[in-house]
Amino acid sequence: MTVARPLTLQTPDEHPFAEFVRILGKGKRGARGLSRDEARAAMTLLLEDKVEDTQLGAFLMLLRHKEESAEELAGFTEAVRAHVQAPPIAVDIDWPSYAGKKRHLPWYLLAAKCLADNGVRILMHGGGAHTAGRLYTEQLLVLLKIPLCRDWASVSRALDQQRLAFAPLQDWAPALQRMIDLRNTLGLRSPIHSLARVLNPLGARCGLQSIFHPGYQAVHREASRLLGDHAVVIKGDGGEIEVNPDVISHLYGTTAGDAWDEQWPAMSERRHVKPASLQPEQLVAVWRGEAEDSYGEMAVIATIALALRGLHHDREQAFAIARSYWVARNQSNI
Template identity: 25%
Template structure:
């Protein structure tokens, strides 16, 4: 490990990227914790300064995938990969969106953990606790059975990929973004051919497009969404990169093009507020800005997965699923099944 630290930790001008083979070795040392806590922290900080290369990111993703439980034979769907450090200023549209997609017969994989640095925001994990679901205490088969029935899989990432739990203390002590903030979102627990991946800065579009090509997704969309999430904005255009067959194309998604641009209410997005807004959207009783944001995101993902021929068709489909309360029925069944599940 010391040899790798000497290469990545020479400072901004002297540091070099590790080769793919070297990065695999470094990732293995860290994920297995054969490296010491001091070495792991030093590596994370050096990579943060240098910026991770595509090969280094790929190595960490593949080593985490190797360490994770990734069930086989799940229906093909979309993985919604948002930041594990949560949200403070933005509505968690992706959660409500997942039940709209499931109602449209598109399987969805969600995943997360209790909040992490640097943001320490509200996470999906926090929201599940608020509605009486403790996913970290549920057996895998309960989560999978619920997913097969409702088409929504939630993965408690630290339980299904134990190194993430083991490395949490170091990440909390550092208090900053590390290579794991990207890699953990790409473990792909459901072996999904489609991906919606959130980023904060558009400067990483090209690098992540090359990474996703190496990871062999059928079609990915990188979204510069609210708070670095995979959620398209509803009050302004969103920059996205669509990656398919090795090609990456910039698309700017403008809600105004479909008459959906709506102001979003400013509020303190606590756990309780996120849960209340999610349920109100699925019942059709929320602020129109929140409803429109969920409809736009669901329609875009429906088109992304090839289930509709256009975003316009997706909008009609998703509006109907909300108005008929079919999405709410899926949510009720999903939450009821997980609330009543007991760890064996």
């Protein structure tokens, strides 16, 4: 007679990342946000590709449902900066461009060009054309003669030569790009879209941020304050760093650990009618003085002023300088 041998059961070890999913998802009473240290540890595992796809999706959507905190954004950013280990490159303005435009042309690109022509060193970075029906910075680099830089060495050269460089996120933080690309798989934007605006990978003198959804601007300002960064956050047109001249603009700033607020009046007495379609060639024509665009030129001047405000000019000075930059622009530069 054969005697059955008892089963030997072995409890599997818990995955190291499970702790962070559990913190966010443990029911209405048990769930909480991540501390700054926990956020840093979680993002480190994500960047090192030590997380299962199921965990990644759950983590991103739990954060999206809860809404990310300033402490979480600060912890995530610290992990990204440590992982990227970017070389020391002097930058005046960090200019994230991740939203794309759908109502108006991306006039902010002319503002960046104008600033660069006047010696302001600008790093732009973006995450690709992830949403249909929008016009993205990456699609206009050739048209507007903005250098596309695929590594930090080319960023450094472009900043020295033209004071403007565009560095795709996929080249210096591919793990974050992968998370952004899950937009169409998960059906929702993830907190990575917000995080990308805080990163300031080269430690620019000022980070500009555009946050479209109300209430998030103050959260982003607080994240930058926690990181010790100088930043100005606005609700830019379409989610891009572009002042809408038709409405009042609220600036959420942080300088040397102190938060400040400033409100700019609308530049136009009445709202402009949005164009029937977005024709990028209009950007070139307006830059060259071959066409006029009331909305566009106001947006360019106000956005230049925003950057100058971030570089410690007061509002009146910023607008006066911005207008002089625009009038004296090098029309052959595009």
